Amino acid sequence: MHHLYPITLLDDVEQIMVVKDKPYPKMNKVQYYCPPNWSLKIPVVAFVLKFFIMCYLSIKEKPDLITGYLLFPHGILAFITGLLTGRKIGISTIAGPVELYAWGKSPIGKYSYHNQLPELSYIAKISLWILNKCDLITVTGSYTSKCLVKLNVDENKIFILPHVLDENFKFKDVNKEYDIIYVARLAQVKHIEILIKSIKVVKKQYPSIKVAIVGSGECRVKLEKLAQSLNLSENIDFVGYQSDVWNWYNKGKLSVLTSEREGFPYSVVESLSCGLPVISSNCGDVCDVIKDGYNGYIIVNYEDYDSFADKIIEMLKNPTIIDSFSENALKTAKEMTPENVSYIWKEIFQII
Template sequence: MKILCVTTISSTVNAFLIPHIRSLLASGNEVGVACNLIKDVDPEIRRLGCSVHEIEFQRSPIKMENIRAYKRIKKIVLEEGYEIIHVHTPVASFLTRLACRRLNVKVLYTAHGFHFFQGAPRKNWFIYYPIEKIAAKWTDSLITMNDEDYLSARNLKLRKEESIFKVSGVGIDLEKFIPQTTERKQALREEYQYKKDDFIIIYIGELSYRKHQDHLIKAISLVKGKIENVRLLLVGDGGFEEQYKRLVQTLNIEGYVDFLGYRKDIHHLLALADLAVSTSRQEGLPVNIMEAMATGLPIIVTNCRGNRDLIVDEENGFIVGIDDIEACANAIETLYQSDELRTRFAKKSKERIHLFSEEAVLKEMREIYASYLR
C-alpha cells in the first residue's frame, strides 16, 4: 500500500520515524513523508526511496501559512494516490485530518502527548480538547503513548469503534544505548575531560519552559555545598538558553553547570554520567528518560504524564513534585550518598526498558497496521 507520514517539521521524522518507515518498507509498502523542511530530512529517507513533500506547516495554529499547507496536503494526497495517512504532531495532524475528511483514505494519528493534560493551563483544555474532539470524527485510529492520554482518547469518538491504542513510545535502539560499565565510564570521562570522582548529573532536552531546567539549576545551587564535586550537564539548545545561563550566574554556580548545546553523542554522554534527571512540566513518553534507563542510570523525574509511565517511585528512580526544588535536591543528595540505591535503581531500569525497545514498539505498530494494510 501507499502510505504518507505527515509531521509539522522534519526534525520529528529524523528523530523518531526512520525505524518505523524502514519497517513499513520491509513489509512491501511504498512510503512518503510530508513536513516543513526546517532541516533536510535524514539522508537515509531518500536512500530508502521515500518521496519527500515539503509543506509549510507552522507550529503556531494561527499562522496564515497553514492555509496554504492545508491546500497543499490535500492536493498531494489526491494526486499521489496515498491510501493510508499517518499523522503526527498537533498542527499537521489537525490540518491533514481536515483535508482528508471526505477522501477515500485511512487516517491514523499518533498523539505524542496531548496539549490538554492534568495540570495544563485552562486555555489548553479550552482550545485543544475541542479540536481533538472534532478531529476524532475524521480519524480511523488514534495511537497514544501513556496512560493519561489513552484514558483521555477513550472519551473521543472516532470513525471506528475499538480503534484507540497505546504503544510503548517510539522505540529505543538497545544496540546503541547499552548498559554502562565502569571501564567505559572512566574512559569516556578521560576523553571528555571530566574527573574520575565528579558526580555527573545529566538532563537532555530542549532548553525551554516546558522542560523546566531552572528547577534543576536551582536544586544544584542547594546541593553544591554538600556535593562539592557535582557537575550538571545540560544537553540541548532552545529559546531559554540565555535565561538559564543568567540564572546560573545569579546563583553563582558557573563552575557546576555545563551547557553542551545540541549533540549527536548522547549515548556517550549518558555513559559517563552518574544520574539522569528530567524536571519537565509535561511529557508524552520521554525518549531522554528511556535512553537513560537503557544506559542503566538511576533517575529523578518530576511527577508528570509520561515521566510516571517510565519511573516507578523508589523502584527505578525518584518522582518529585514539578515545582518542589527542595525534594529534587534531597533526591540528588540521597542518591549521591548511596551506591547501593543507585545500583538497585539502575538494575530495575535495565530490566524495564525492554518493554520500550524499538523491537517491541515496531511489533505493536505492525499489529495496529495489520487491519489497514489490505
C-alpha cells in the same frame, strides 16, 4: 525518523510516503516529498503546498492510511486530506493532551500534567471532534490514553506507541565525570531552573557536585545567570548542543527531568538505555517507564525543588541504589525495541 523505522520492518508495508519540510536520511521503503526550499521562508505557503502534495499523493497512490504527527498542523493536514480523498485517517499525539488545547503553542503553567486539566476550550472541542472522526489515534503512553478516554474518545481506536532509539544509546563502562546529566532543549516548559535550585540545596551536603546541562535554547542565558547568582558556576557546566549525546549520558551517574509536561521525552528513554536512573517530575506518559523506587523516582510537583534535592542526595549517599536502579533501567530499556513497536503497528493495520 524513529517513528518510521518500526513500520518499515513490516513485510506487508510496501511504501511509506512522507510529506515534510525537509527529508530525513534515506530509509528503506520511505520516499520523501518536500515543498521547494524557497517556500519554507513563508510558513503559510509551505503549509498549503504540503496540503496539495498530500492530496495529489492520496489520489494517485491510494494509501491505506494517512497519518500526521502532532495534531497541529500535521494531524489537521492529514485529517482534511483523508476526508477529501476518502482515505483512512490517523493522528499521532506525541506531546500529550496539551495538543487539544493549544495548537502549535507551549503555554506555561496552565496545562501542567500533575494537575487536573482545565475545562475544554473551543479549540479543544474542535480537536476532540477531529479525533473522534479519525480511524486511528496513537499516543505515547497511558496518561494521554486515559485523558482521551475520559473525554469520550473511543478507546478501541487508541494505541500506545512508545519511543525507540538507535543503537548508539547503550551503556558504556566509562569514568563518571558528572553526578547528574540533564539533556533537553533549554525551553521554559522544561523548568531547568528547578534543577538549578535543587543543586543549590544539594551543594550544602555535596560541595563538589557536578552537573552537565546538554542542550541549547532560548533560556540558556537566563539559566546561566541563575546558576551564577546561586554560586553554582563551578558546579554546573552548560555544554550546549552535542551531536554525540549518548557519550554524555555515559559520563553521568543519574539523569533528571523537571518538565511541567511532556508527551514521552526521548531523554528518559535515552537515559535508561545508557543505564542512568531518572529522577523525573510527574509530567505525563513518562510514568509508564519510570517506576518509582525501581529505576528512578517520580516527583509529584515539578516545582518542588526540595524534593528533587532530597532524592538526589539519597542516591548520591547510597551508591548501591544507583547501581540497582541502573540495572533496572537497562532492563526497562530492553523492552522498548523497534520490533515491539513494529508488532503494535501490525495489530493496527490488521484492525483498520
